[in-house]
Amino acid sequence: MTTRFSRILTYLGAILLLIFITAPIMWLIIAGIIPEEAVLRFPPDWFGLGMTTDNYNYIITGEIPRSHLVSGQMRTMISQEVRLVPQAIRNSLLVASAVMIINLIAGSLAAYAFARLKFPGRRPIFFTITLSRLIPPVALAVPYYIIVKNAGLVDSHFALIAIYSVLTLPFTIIILTLYFRGVPKEIEEAAEMDGCGPFQVLWRVTIPLALPSLIGTGLFAFMLSYSEFLFALLITTSMKTRTLPVTLTGVSWNPDVTWSLLSSSIVLGLIPTFLLVFPVWRYMVRGLATGAFR
Amino acid sequence: MIAGMGDDARPLHQMDEMNTMKTEHTPSVAARHAPKAKRFSIRTRNLRAGLWMITPTAILVIIFTFYPYFYAIYGSLQTLSPLLPTKFVGLLNYKLVAESSYFITAATNTFTFTIIVVPLVVLIGLAVASLLNQKFFGDVALRGILLLPWAIPTAISGVIWKGMFANSWGAVNVALYSLGIIERYVPWLTTTGLAMGAIAVAHVWTQFPMATVLLLAAIQSIPDEIYESAAIDGASTWQRFRFITLPNIRGMLVVVTLYSLLIALTAYDITYGLTGGGPGTSTTLISYFTWAETFRMLNYGRGAALAVMVALTSLVLILLLLRAMPRDALLEE
Numbered sequence: 001m002t003t004r005f006s007r008i009l010t011y012l013g014a015i016l017l018l019i020f021i022t023a024p025i026m027w028l029i030i031a032g033i034i035p036e037e038a039v040l041r042f043p044p045d046w047f048g049l050g051m052t053t054d055n056y057n058y059i060i061t062g063e064i065p066r067s068h069l070v071s072g073q074m075r076t077m078i079s080q081e082v083r084l085v086p087q088a089i090r091n092s093l094l095v096a097s098a099v100m101i102i103n104l105i106a107g108s109l110a111a112y113a114f115a116r117l118k119f120p121g122r123r124p125i126f127f128t129i130t131l132s133r134l135i136p137p138v139a140l141a142v143p144y145y146i147i148v149k150n151a152g153l154v155d156s157h158f159a160l161i162a163i164y165s166v167l168t169l170p171f172t173i174i175i176l177t178l179y180f181r182g183v184p185k186e187i188e189e190a191a192e193m194d195g196c197g198p199f200q201v202l203w204r205v206t207i208p209l210a211l212p213s214l215i216g217t218g219l220f221a222f223m224l225s226y227s228e229f230l231f232a233l234l235i236t237t238s239m240k241t242r243t244l245p246v247t248l249t250g251v252s253w254n255p256d257v258t259w260s261l262l263s264s265s266i267v268l269g270l271i272p273t274f275l276l277v278f279p280v281w282r283y284m285v286r287g288l289a290t291g292a293f294r
Numbered sequence: 295m296i297a298g299m300g301d302d303a304r305p306l307h308q309m310d311e312m313n314t315m316k317t318e319h320t321p322s323v324a325a326r327h328a329p330k331a332k333r334f335s336i337r338t339r340n341l342r343a344g345l346w347m348i349t350p351t352a353i354l355v356i357i358f359t360f361y362p363y364f365y366a367i368y369g370s371l372q373t374l375s376p377l378l379p380t381k382f383v384g385l386l387n388y389k390l391v392a393e394s395s396y397f398i399t400a401a402t403n404t405f406t407f408t409i410i411v412v413p414l415v416v417l418i419g420l421a422v423a424s425l426l427n428q429k430f431f432g433d434v435a436l437r438g439i440l441l442l443p444w445a446i447p448t449a450i451s452g453v454i455w456k457g458m459f460a461n462s463w464g465a466v467n468v469a470l471y472s473l474g475i476i477e478r479y480v481p482w483l484t485t486t487g488l489a490m491g492a493i494a495v496a497h498v499w500t501q502f503p504m505a506t507v508l509l510l511a512a513i514q515s516i517p518d519e520i521y522e523s524a525a526i527d528g529a530s531t532w533q534r535f536r537f538i539t540l541p542n543i544r545g546m547l548v549v550v551t552l553y554s555l556l557i558a559l560t561a562y563d564i565t566y567g568l569t570g571g572g573p574g575t576s577t578t579l580i581s582y583f584t585w586a587e588t589f590r591m592l593n594y595g596r597g598a599a600l601a602v603m604v605a606l607t608s609l610v611l612i613l614l615l616l617r618a619m620p621r622d623a624l625l626e627e
Contacts, residue, residue: 006531007430010428011430011431014425014433017436017440018436020499021439021442021443021499022439024451024454024455024457024458024499025442025454027454027458027465028454031457040462040463042462042463044471044472105350106350106351106354109347109348110348110351112347113343113344113347113348117341117343118340118341118344119340119344119345120341122344125348125352129348129355131612132355132359132360134556134608135363135605135609135612136556136559136604136605137560138560139560139601139605139608140359140363140601141584141585141597141601142366142369142584142588142597142598142601143361143363143369144358145588146369146374146594147361147365165354166354166357173351198340198344198347199343202347226447227448227449227450229449229563229566230563233566244447245447245450246449248449248450248453248567249449249450249452249567252567253570259460262453262457266450266453270445270446270450273445273446274442274445277441277442277444278441
């Protein structure tokens, strides 16, 4: 009796959860494949006008959607800004990849040092580096902007890559330190006996053994950089350098843009993170969540 | 600062060469006769390698962490603006910030926002974690789907929720109207109280998955035997939750609560995309205010003062967070 009741409660909860999580995402997908008039209809009737790929077509090829050509009196303007979305995706991918590579190189070096080597100041340096990241980014925004401006690096990907590297490295180092310490010490010692120095041990033994977590951690840094908004907003001032979150929020405040076009550009922009979330989860977060706090 | 580091690096490098020579000598002598000397050489080698390995990170952190902190404190004591000459003004910026009515509004809004969202994030996280801890049809798929809001950049989540709450065509209005719950569309984003509700819902949507994941991990690390013996003793589901689950995940609950607090107090991206701080100033949070003060009003000095205030507040929370964390999880030998 009570078990059946709790079963029903479980499924009810699961359905509510599913609706809450997916409703906004479903709305994005639906709005992207119906014509704009269907979105604006009252009383609501989303599927009354059929489906279309015009929105995606416009973003990628620049071919103006039929609905904009027909309904002249309703909407003659079309926001050209959504055409910048593919460029913004490229910018975000470029910045995020560079940050990932820096994270993997600098991060695995530092993590190995913290995990395996003894040197003076190891503990204080570790805690300074990792705790420095906990101060909220918004508190650093103003000084970062001034530094970047004085260095003449406003509107460059270089500044953004450097800032994101600093923001992601402490976290990368914490996680890699945990993982590197999980690598069996005996194998590393055997390599040392064979005459490998610390750099060789790291490169030939530790990295190959910890490769999955290394990939997961790198992809995590990638995702954070792909998503970052505040610093990108401050530093990238032209279309050429703007990253995806900045471009999309900018477009969303443009009165000429329609929800159909906006939602289809969001869908395009989310493809990389949705592809990456599962490997990141598989290789990094799960190990972290189950291992670190046990 | 960078030049100073270069000067320091030179003697280190020379020392390094000397050490290399030493290590070239020692193994041949030490290999057979003196294990102590060999250990010593490995130790110096490790020492140098360790320092070299942390150098790239250390350089980045010094340029982009310590220098900015220093600069923020320094700048907050000046009149710093592209429009005015720079001048030392003491604590004037702090006074001006604290007295401005816009700041008080932003601080109040942030407080209200935090009070609403933190309990929601933690409680929903706990409820969903308990739900996902059970076996049911589609549980694995649901766990995967749970990650999607987390994978979406927060600023973009703000835009997405603007599409949900839009006054004249948003999906929330369409759904409520179609179900017959409302007779005319509700202007969510242009009504003062409702706009705050909207950003709260959007924020909870972006934040509860992480809370769930952490709490679920904590719940799953509780040994099954405890539950089994409790079930044999006739404990009800609620009793098992109350007397086994809750006490065992208390540490993680504290961590999740403090973390949510930190995120809520510095929330920025979500309001930018969703309401832009409006209508009026009703959803302007401290972080958005900092940004506006600095870059709209072009008052870097006051922005820096605000930044220092935000940083100090978070520092207190961080220290609490650290006390709640397992102490030796990271660096013990």
